[in-house]
Amino acid sequence: MIRFIEKLNAGQSVIGPFSKTSDPSMIEAMGFAGFDFIIIDLEHGPNSILNAQNLVRAAQIAGAFPIIRVAENGATHIGKALDIGALGVQVPQITNAEEARLAVEYAKFGPIGMRGVCRFVRAAEFSNKDRFEYFADANQSFLILQLEGVEAINNLEEIIDVDHVNIIFLGPYDLSQAMGVPGQINHPSVIEKIEYIVSKCKAKGKKTGIFTDNLPDAKRWKSLGIDYISFSVDVGIIQDASKYIIAQISQE
Numbered sequence: 001m002i003r004f005i006e007k008l009n010a011g012q013s014v015i016g017p018f019s020k021t022s023d024p025s026m027i028e029a030m031g032f033a034g035f036d037f038i039i040i041d042l043e044h045g046p047n048s049i050l051n052a053q054n055l056v057r058a059a060q061i062a063g064a065f066p067i068i069r070v071a072e073n074g075a076t077h078i079g080k081a082l083d084i085g086a087l088g089v090q091v092p093q094i095t096n097a098e099e100a101r102l103a104v105e106y107a108k109f110g111p112i113g114m115r116g117v118c119r120f121v122r123a124a125e126f127s128n129k130d131r132f133e134y135f136a137d138a139n140q141s142f143l144i145l146q147l148e149g150v151e152a153i154n155n156l157e158e159i160i161d162v163d164h165v166n167i168i169f170l171g172p173y174d175l176s177q178a179m180g181v182p183g184q185i186n187h188p189s190v191i192e193k194i195e196y197i198v199s200k201c202k203a204k205g206k207k208t209g210i211f212t213d214n215l216p217d218a219k220r221w222k223s224l225g226i227d228y229i230s231f232s233v234d235v236g237i238i239q240d241a242s243k244y245i246i247a248q249i250s251q252e
Contacts, residue, residue, distance in 0.1 A: 002063075004036045013226065014036035014228055018211075018234070019038050019041060020235050024057065024058035026234055027062065036065060037064055038059045038064045038066060039067045039069050042070055052068060057085070065088065068086040069091075070089055070091055075115075078103065078106040083121035083122065083123055084122050085123045088144060089143060089144065090169065100162040100165060101162055109135045145159070145169060147170060153175070160201055168208050169230075171211055172211065172212070179193055186217070207227040209228030213232040214232075
């Protein structure tokens with residue numbers, strides 16, 4: 001967990017996968033392998049907030065920064081994710097500055113936001129932690145906003161100006177559609193737009209993130225200076241590794 005913060009503070013990229021499995025051992029294995037963070041997916045994955053709590057524990061044991069992608073930009077979804085000990089939340093479907101401000105309101109205690117207060121949760125050591133220390137620490141959690149669709153791109157500068165957002169996350173497939181070349185994530189116009197967005201964010205002191213499912217693109221985004229690289233999904237990584245093994249053995 002410390003390496004996630006230290007690398008970002010040092011201007012280095014951090015790398016981690018989405019996770020759709022329900023087994024804490026899989027989370028631990030990825031953390032011990034050296035991924036900086038794990039995104040526990042409650043938007044498209046099968047997990048519930050109940051078993052996500054054990055996945056957060058597993059990430060922490062293995063030294064990976066536990067992030068939960070919530071199902072939607074709502075007070076209950078964001079609050080519960082942070083209550084169970086996630087150190088960051090990734091909020092999908094952000095299209096304008098008002099939605100960004102609401103995410104901040106849901107994720108932060110006062111005076112920054114209006115997150116619902118309950119100390120009898122895992123994040124507060126089930127009330128063992130000093131309440132004022134808990135509130136202060138909780139407001140250091142990471143907030144990652146996923147910009148999706150044409151509207152988000154059109155409202156980019158206003159979204160970037162919202163305070164207390166740590167990372168602006170780009171979906172290259174969504175961006176390709178917004179640029180009129182759906183699926184062509186390496187189209188020159190898409191690359192140009194990503195470079196533009198990254199430069200705009202850096203000028204405002206905002207870090208950027210992106211999803212990729214292949215190594216060449218991951219290296220491209222890292223060289224561009226993207227800070228938070230979400231590399232594929234645990235089930236996809238397993239499948240790719242399995243296919244590689246089978247292909248190599250079958251060639252002999």
